[in-house]
Amino acid sequence: MTLQTVNEEQYRTNINSPGVSVVEFGAVWCPPCKHLQPILENLADEYGASVSFAKIDVDECPEIAEEQAIMSMPTVIVYRDGQPVDKLVGLRPKAAYKTVIDRTLQG
Incomplete structure (x- = not known):
């Protein structure tokens, strides 16, 4: 699965979905x-339909980057039901993303 780059409208629809x-x-x-x-693509394959994955190009959507207080790249934000639950700034090992996603799915 390839990570899809989304625009502002798609981003808002995506994160506001249950x-x-x-x-x-x-x-x-x-x-x-x-x-x-490739780390996120691998995780997207592992989690399948249980977790939605997307990416935002901050140059294309500066308003969203400002709204989410993105100061460094990459930044990964995990949302549950439209609310940010966790933020990982900088490149991390796959296990770090998996831990946060698993905790969010359980909580």
Whole structure:
């Protein structure tokens, strides 16, 4: 599965849907963001339909980046039912993202 880059409208629809959503905030020119993409794609395959995955290009959607206080890239925010639950700033190992997603699914 490929991570889909979404626009502002798709982002709002995605995070306001019931359930868990994982959104990566990055840019095409960001090297750590490029390293993160296969990790998130792998997690998207693992979780299937139980978790929604998307990415936002902060250059294309600066309003959302400002609204979510994105100061560094990549930043991954995990939402449950439209509310941010956790924020991971910088490139992390796959296990860090999995831990946060699992905790969010259980909670």
